[in-house]
Amino acid sequence: MFATMPVNFRLALRSLNRNRMRTLLTMLGIIIGVAAVLTMVALGTGARGSVEGEITSAGTNLVFVKAGNYTRGGESVGIVAGRGAATSLVPADAEAIVEQVDGVLAVSPGVAVRTFLTSGEARAFARVQGIAPAYAEMYSWNISPGRMFSNSDTSDAILGRALADQLFGAGSDPVGQVLSIRNHSFTVIGVTDGQADDHADVVFVPWATLQGVLGLGHIESITLAAEKAGEASRIQAEITNLLRLRHGISDGSAETQDGYLAAQSSVGGIPDDFTVETQAAQALTRGLYTPAAAFALANLPKLDEVTLDEMSDTLDKASNTMTALLASIAGVSLVVGGIGIMNIMLVSVTERTREIGLRMAAGARSADVALQFLVEAITLSLLGGLIGLVTGILCAQAIGWSLGWPAEVPLAAMALAIGIAGAVGLLFGSYPARRASLLDPIDALRTE
Amino acid sequence: MPVISLQNLKKSYALGDNTVHALRGVSLDIEEGEFVAITGPSGSGKSTMMHILGCLDRPTEGHYLLGGEDVSNLSRDALADIRNRQIGFVFQGFNLLPRTTAVENVEVPLLYSRPLLPAAERRQRALEALDSLGLSQRADHHPSQLSGGQQQRVAIARALVNKPSLILADEPTGNLDTKTSIEVMRLLQNLRESLGITIVLITHEPEIAAYGTRIIAVRDGEIVSDVANTPTPMEHVEEDQEQSEPALAAANA
Structure with a gap:
């Protein structure tokens, strides 16, 4: 047939x-x-x-952990004041988050400093930010020319476009140039086109290297990407619990569902020594006086989740x-x-x-x-x-x-x-x- | 052993409320190499007989032995296979596929042979069959480009291509003029003589029946006469051989 x-x-x-x-x-x-x-x-x-x-490039799936708690307290707003600056956030916290919180795509510990940087005759005052290689993916950077560094302890540097233009001339290719930052030499290996959070004016270096240069044992922030947009609130709550446990603030079991307000205050009157924010909350409260932001967000629980x-x-x-x-x-x-x-x-x-x-x-x-x-x-x-x-x-x-x-x-x-x-x-x-x-x-x- | 043996064959149809008895008990033996002409007026049952002989239809009663095998009660597909292997049909209306070349028309029975021959061999055999009927020059012509006589010869080539034991010709000259009719009948006579093939011819024309070696007359579903015949002599047709196409020469080859 x-x-x-x-x-x-x-x-x-x-x-x-x-x-x-x-x-x-x-x-x-x-x-x-x-x-x-x-x-x-x-x-x-x-x-x-x-x-x-x-959604990914907008960074709406990002969660930020910052050392310190600048929440202002008082009877009028009903929350306990934060402790202010803290040095209790450590790289091990970042590792613990990766291990214990589900749905985290990538993590980048961070330290930053505003300082002078020089390259031959050129010098500038700029923000130097220590990041992990995963940071590039979180913000969907295009690095051109050059490439992202692949380790957190090398002496490579990525320049924001505006800073590169300022140092080496508009449209220049600074790859291979050497930057001196606090007497440490970094080699420029790429330029990022990232626009978010003033990335254009920043020089990015591996966080562990910058930690060493600055002589720090702690880190100042952790940036995380959630696997799915819309899970940021859950991740925020879980991180809050985890860090409270790790930092001995409370047993971490109570009132974690109250979103931003709970995250900013604490249980039993001991204020947190860290702040966890989602990108959506951050965007909404940018520039707001902190209690006002706290109020605004308390009335919009799980803002990011809802919106996303x-x-x-x-x-x-x-x-x-x-x-x-x-x-x-x-x-x-x-x-x-x-x-x-x-x-x-x-x-x-x-x-x-x-x-x-x-x-x-x-x-x-x-x-x-x-x-x-x-x-x-x-x-x-x-x-x-x-x-x-x-x-x-x-x-x-x-x-x-x-x-x-x-x-x-x-x-x-x-x-x-x-x-x-x-x-x-x-x-x-x-x-x-x-x-x-x-x-x-x-x-x-x-x-x- | 006769090629064909009909034993008290009956065929009836229901037509509305009536039952039509097309064949009322026909018994008949046809030996290999006979050229049998079956004649009779329309409605005599000769077409029904032809259909049963051609394994296109099954008898209601009785037996039909083809080459010793009882084919009276075979399935549709088994009958199809028997038609394919043992029977070559020549129709009044030629029944060539339009817009299809002569050689492809001749190939048709080969498409249903089991096992299927390779395409090249099918083509080869079809060309040989056309060649034996003097049509090798026309292999790539479509039926519409051929004369009636040529078309009927293509149809005969198609009937022969599978080397059947029996050729059934149903009014093969019905659509042809006298001269071409004679040519076709002569061709059939020659096939019988050169290949020893058995031919059963259905016709209502006595002069066409006269080419057979045996003439059977059918009337009202029964055989009324069955006589041996001295076929129309070759001299009769040789008169106009010069004007006709070289079919005879080819058929003799």
């Missing part, structure tokens, strides 16, 4: 080629259906990727609506296309009744006849699928281009589209093929 496939395929192509207009019109439903499927998948994938990319969840909810809804729309277009087109194929195959069987009779007289079994027409139907639908595939990719590119979305068409989606087209041909070609195969050879030969 499979030995006759090439013959049947050739017969199918010839038969379809004979009525090109009819073939094309019949394929139209399949073409539109497959194109819709592909556009749907391409744009869906692209939109998701684009939104997730934006809502944001992703909205996006999901929009994306689902679009997917549903395209899916129904695709579904309807494929069914209509399939019925079109069935119709034209029935016409073809009627037109070729004599041919069927002759083939049967010549020894074709029912299955041979059925196969011939089934192969023709599937060839028709696969051809439509192929045209739809090309159309769909072009459509996705065009729509993606006009919306500024990346329109990726995964290989699996192409295979799926072709598979669907083939399945439609098989499904809707079966009945005409069966009709053909059950014809009585005598009647078929008599047909005019």
Whole structure:
């Protein structure tokens, strides 16, 4: 039966080629259906990727831990004043967070200093920030020219673009230049385009190296990235508990669900010696007097979670609506296309009744006849699928281009589209093929 | 052993409320190499007989032994295989596939042979069959580019391509003019003589039946006469051989 496939395929192509207009019109439903499927998948994938990319680059999944607690207290705001500066945050805290808090993608311990830096004749007063290599990913830096350092204890440095321009001239390539910071030499290995948090004016160096240069045993901050945007609040609460335990502030079991307010104060009247903030909270309270910020956030518990969840909810809804729309277009087109194929195959069987009779007289079994027409139907639908595939990719590119979305068409989606087209041909070609195969050879030969 | 043996063959159809008895008990033996002409008016049952002989239909009662094998009660697919291996059909309307070359038309029975021959061998055998009928020059022509006689010869090549033991010709000259009819009948006579193939011819024309070695008349579903015949002599046709195409020469080759 499979030995006759090439013959049947050739017969199918010839038969379809004979009525090109009819073939094309019949394929139209399949073409539109497959194109819709592909556009749907391409744009869906692209939109998701684009939104997730934006959330990540915006840093909304970031959580900050800072040493010290500058909360101002008093009866009027009902919270206990913080202790102010503290040196109790240590690298081991960062390691403990990675080990014990779920959903943390990356961690970067940090120290910073504002100081003079020199490079030959050039000198500047700037912020020097010690970070871990993962920091680059948290902020989705593009480093060009150069690269990110890969260890936390080398003497490499990454310059912000504005600082690089200030030191070495606009648009310069400072890679390989040596910076002197507090009598320690750092080699510039890259320039970051990061704009967030004044990154353009900062020189970034490995945190452990900077700790050594400054003679510090503690660290000043820990920057964390949550795996999923929207989990920042939970992570914030867990870190708060963990650090209280580690710093001997309380048993860490109480009142951790009260969000920002609880994080800022403490249980049993002992104030925290650290501050945990989420990016959303930080963004909202930037520039606010601390009690005011505390109040604002106390009235908006789990602000980041709400916003991010809502944001992703909205996006999901929009994306689902679009997917549903395209899916129904695709579904309807494929069914209509399939019925079109069935119709034209029935016409073809009627037109070729004599041919069927002759083939049967010549020894074709029912299955041979059925196969011939089934192969023709599937060839028709696969051809439509192929045209739809090309159309769909072009459509996705065009729509993606006009919306500024990346329109990726995964290989699996192409295979799926072709598979669907083939399945439609098989499904809707079966009945005409069966009709053909059950014809009585005598009647078929008599047909005019 | 006869090639064909019909034993009290009956065939009836339900037509509305009536039962039509197309064949009312036909018994008949046909030996290898016979050229049997079955004649009868329309409605006599000769077409039904032809369909049963061609394994296109099954008898209601009785037995049909083809090459010693009882094929009366075989399945549809088994009958298809028997048609493919043992029977070559020649139809009144030629039944060539349109917009398909002569050689591809001849190849059709080979597509359903089991096991399937490789494409190159199928082509080779089809070309040989065309060549034996003097049509090698026309192998790539479509039926519409061929004369009626040429088309019928392509159809005969198709009937022969699987080397069947029996050729069933159903009014093979019905669509042809007299001269071409004679040519086709002469061709069939030659096939019988050169290949020893058994031929069963269905016709209502006495002058066409006269080419057979045996003439069977059917009427009302029964055989009314069964006589040996001295076939129309070759001299009769040789008169206009010069004007005709070189079919005879080719068929003799």
